[in-house]
Amino acid sequence: MPKVKWLESKFDGNDKYHAFPLLEVLHISGLGALEDWFEAGVAAEDLYHCPKLKELPSLPSKLKSLKIGNIGWKTLNFCSISNSIPLETLEVFYCESITSLPLADEIARLAALRYLLVKKCPNLISLGRYPEVGNTNTCHVILRDLCINDPSVLLMEPLRSMTSLKRLTIMDNVELVSFPNEAKQWFLKVRYSLSELQFAFLNSLESLPSSLESLSSLQVLHILGVPMLRELPKLSRGWRLPSAQDCSYS
Known part of the structure; x- marks a missing residue:
């Protein structure tokens, strides 16, 4: 019709x-x-x-x-x-x-x-x-x-002040190379609540925010289709990250 x-x-x-x-x-x-x-x-x-x-x-x-x-x-x-x-x-x-x-x-x-x-x-x-x-x-x-x-959305109110998020997915961005400093600081606000985090199909991303190391409540981390990623952050409480091979396309 x-x-x-x-x-x-x-x-x-x-x-x-x-x-x-x-x-x-x-x-x-x-x-x-x-x-x-x-x-x-x-x-x-x-x-x-x-x-x-x-x-x-x-x-x-x-x-x-x-x-x-x-x-x-x-x-x-x-x-x-x-x-x-x-x-x-x-x-x-x-x-x-x-x-x-x-x-x-x-x-x-x-x-x-x-x-x-x-x-x-x-x-x-x-x-x-x-x-x-x-x-x-x-x-x-x-x-x-x-x-x-687009991680810049995290810097818009009311998301900028949010402290209770449980799951975050950032995906489908071919231009993102690194996270802006303000976005890196945003992760500190959800360090006690965020339990699941996924980065997927970010073709140009070379690095993850160093502030991820402060996510004390994180239990699950998915990294899929991020072929340019050069370094993986260390998670607290001994959580094991996937290998670099898992982060790229086969």
């Missing part, structure tokens, strides 16, 4: 005719002409390859998982009529137009958010509406899992 421009509310049951009254997951993909759709009262929405789709006016009240890829949005609107937003999983990838994800502005209402993926969004400059304004929110995001391809 490449020419479809909108979807009616009948699909969701917001009309007298309930086509799918038990609908919980909505997956929309490959509708290049789609511009508008109903506000679905579902728990999960996957929106892929719909470059003309209008930005969400607000988040559905029951939404727990939102995944968007190759969407032409410039930001993500977290407006909601409720005091809390039940979103637990947020994935944003291959969105070249997106410049901000206002997580920093909605920390208190995003208390349920546990998994965040941000990849291949080259124009992303802020995780708040106003990048020039520092974080004045006394609340902190309590993420469990974070997946990124």
Whole structure:
């Protein structure tokens, strides 16, 4: 259906005719002409390859998982009529137009958010509406899992102040040669919480942050597809790192 421009509310049951009254997951993909759709009262929405789709006016009240890829949005609107937003999983990838994800502005209402993926969004400059304004929110995001391809995202609030992260994945970056100094210091903030760390498919990376040696809670380290890596850091508590051969393509 490449020419479809909108979807009616009948699909969701917001009309007298309930086509799918038990609908919980909505997956929309490959509708290049789609511009508008109903506000679905579902728990999960996957929106892929719909470059003309209008930005969400607000988040559905029951939404727990939102995944968007190759969407032409410039930001993500977290407006909601409720005091809390039940979103637990947020994935944003291959969105070249997106410049901000206002997580920093909605920390208190995003208390349920546990998994965040941000990849291949080259124009992303802020995780708040106003990048020039520092974080004045006394609340902190309590993420469990974070997946990124650009370590500079770690320096954006609210991730910059995060101290409770359990799992971190940095992957799919062919340009990264080394970590900036500020990113190296960031690892010290999660040294008591981070238990699993993965570096994958970083074709140009030559060195890992020396601050990894301070990760006292680290239990699992994965290094895959990092062929240029020259040196491995020493982990505390005698954790054994993979050999250099394990870190390169076969």
